[in-house]
Amino acid sequence: MGIGVSLDRTCDQALDQTGSCLFGDRNYIHMMKTNLDALETAMQELREKRDDIARKVSIEEDKGLEQLAQVKGWRSRVASIDSQVSDLLKSRETETKRLCLFRYFSKNCISSCKYGKDVSKKLIEVKELLSKGVFEELAGKKLAAKVEKKRIQTTIGLDSMVGKAWDSIMKPEGRTLGIYGMGGVGKTTLLTHINNKLEKEVNGFDVVIWVVVSKDLQYKGIQDQILRRLRADKEWEGEREDEKASSIANILGRKKFVLLLDDLWNEVDLNKIGVPHPTQENKGSKIVFTTRSKEVCKRMEADDELKIDCLSKNEAWELFQNAVGEDPLKRHQDIPALAKQICEKCYGLPLALNVIGKAMSCKEDVHEWRDAIDVLSTSSHEFPGMEEKILSVLKFSYDGLETEKMKSCFLYCSLFPEDYEIDIEDLIEYWISEGFINGKRDEDGSNNQGHVIIGSLVRAHLLMESETTVKESSFFQLGFIPAVKMHDVLREMALWIGKEEEKQCVKSGVKLSSIPNDDINWSVSRRISLMSNQIEKISCCPKCPNLLTLFLGDNDLKGIPGKFFQFMPSLVVLDLSRNRSLRDLPEEICRLTSLQYSV
Structure with a gap:
């Protein structure tokens, strides 16, 4: 009897469902064709709206904006329902052929009823997506990436150091890590590994900020680099130093951050910058810095110190x-035997191994390798200190430059401050004015010879290509x-060479408030760079019969007396x-009859 009751209920349910499909409010069979036509029309309209929105989003993204989450979600749902x-x-033809008796019945009522129900349901969903596809805004300002x-x-021989540094950073009680070692030993490379590892590993940090500090400690520059990572707007650019510090403190106080400071030469006052001191109570933020001085680690109160030494003999040979x-x-x-001797002359310094190794990569004759050993051995014996030996080793790449003009072009780059991004076109103009290269130009205005020399210096690892620098005016961005x-060690080498060979005097980016006349041999110097200081006034009247280049840019000059230019023929x-x-220039500047280029 139980089986009979069960069968009766199943039959009743089937009859109710069929009756509902045929005669009820949900007449899915009779409305099938109408709903299919409506679904096709609505879906086509939805696709057109989707394509219009996609085109507009693409335009906004080209402006540097980011698609809003609700727009992205809507487009994803449209893609799903489209499929x-x-x-x-695809089943339309099969299902409609089953209809009969003026489309009120089907040869397979249950199948047609289910299909008609699916069509009706999708029609409702498509119409709902159409109604929701209206947005006041499609994109907004892009949030900064957690890690750049x-x-x-x-790299060779750094894996263990990366592991040690990582373990130190991840320790709950560790807050500040100081990485120290001589110039060119790989501190920045190690910091780069940490930066990239923070992108890959799950670590819970909200933001990782990379800041290049350099010898010329400028708090404004540090603040600007931090704010570029924290704020998408540009309103902070006009703020005072204390206002920037307040903004940084407000933002970082709400985040678990890692601050990577590359190339510290002195203690940095975090309070002056606006960076909260990392503690376990303030979300477990971390600070990691590199420096050449262990003393800086002490002054920065580093919880952990990690020394980077030169590579072992085997590691050095592998890198070379x-x-x-x-x-x-x-x-x-x-x-191979000669190469090992040259490798030994690099003293395990990664920078020297890379630079000398690249220089030797184009030497095809064994005599060139033997000559290289003679040159390196002769130079190194003249300098008892390790730093001086390193400079003499690096000087080999300089000595290997093809022409004296190319050497002069390289040394000229040391006139700029440490870590300075040198505009290539400006640099070529300086070289033309100095007579290092000719001024011949292509139809597009470019100087091929200048670009060839820059390419040669880059390939010789004596210059590095910068990502780019932005030139702006108060009215528009030029691009x-x-x-x-x-590299700062190569710059030191260039300063060491240039002081004697080119009679260069470079005091750029060293916080001078006035021109140090006693430290400058005006009568002998051919190039003098005093750029990126804080010089406000000039009172001297130097006699410079040999002076060819004078850099006084990026100072606080308010005026220049005419007598200053009196003896610069x-x-x-x-x-x-x-x-x-600096609003006006003295009339005496017109007496600079040899002047070729001024900015």
Whole structure:
């Protein structure tokens, strides 16, 4: 009897469902064709709206904005239902052929009823998406990435140091890590590894900020680099230093952050910048910095200190081989042994190994390798200290430059401050004015010879291509300009060479408030750089018969007396740019009859 009751109920349910499909409010069979036509029309309209919104979003993204989450979600749902409707419409012909008796019945009522119900349901969903596809805004300002990934070169012997640094950073009680070691030993490379590892690993940090500090400690520059990462707007650019500090403190106080400070030469006052001191109570934020001085680690009250030493003999040889490449080492049976001798002259310094290795990669004759050893050995014996030996080793790449003009072009780059991004086109203009290269130009205005020399210096690892620097005026942005910069150890080498060979006097970015006349040999110097200081006035009247280039840009000059230019008959390059308070120039500047280029 129980089985009979069950069968009766099943039959009743089937009859009720069929009756509802045929005669009830949900007459899915009779309305099937009408709903299919309506679904096709509505879906086509939805696709057109989707395409219009996609085009507008693309325009907004080209402006640097980011698609809003609700727009992204709507487009995702449209893509999903588009696929579902397409699958549904594939069965249209089969299902409509089953209809009979003026489309009130079907040869397979249950199947047609289910299909008609699906069509009706999708029609409602499509119409709902159409109604919701109206947005006041499609995109907004893009949030800064949690980590800005950096390019990194092949490294040897740093894996264990990366592990030690990572363990120190992840310790709950660790707040500040100081990484120290001599110039060119790989501190920045290690910091780059940490930065990129923070992007890959799940760590709970809200933001990772990379700041280049350099020898010329400028709090404004540090604040600006931090705010570029924290704020999408540009309103902070006009704020005072204390206002910027308040803004930084307010934002970082609400975040778990990692601050990576590269190349500290002195203690940095975090309070002055606006950076909260990391504690376990303030979300477990971290500060990691690199420096050449262990003393800076003490002054910064680092919880952990990590010293980076030069590479071991085996590690150095592996890195040197990697820099030279396999083929050059196979060109003569004596070359591998000679290469090991040259490698030893690099003292395990990664920068020297890379620079010298790249220089040797194009040496095909065994005699060139033997000569290289003679040159390196002769130079190194003249300098007892390690730093001086390193500079003499690096000087080998400089000595290997093809022409004296190319050497002069390289040394000229040391006139700029440390970590300075040098506008390539400006640099070429300086070289032309100095007579290093000719002024011949292509139809587009470019100087091929200048670009060839820059390319050669970059490939020789004596200059680095900068990402770009932005030139702006108060009215509009002019765009991104290719630039180059010098590694700070290579710049030290260039200063060491340039002081004697080119009679260069460089005191850029050292916080001078006045011109140090006693430290400058005006009568001998051919190039003087006093740029990026805080010089407000000039009172001297120097006699400079040999002076060719004078950099006074990026100071606080308010005026220049005419007598200052009285005895500069040979001056060809004069840079007074970025002295915002300098309104007028003296008439005596017209007496600079040799002047070729001034900014």
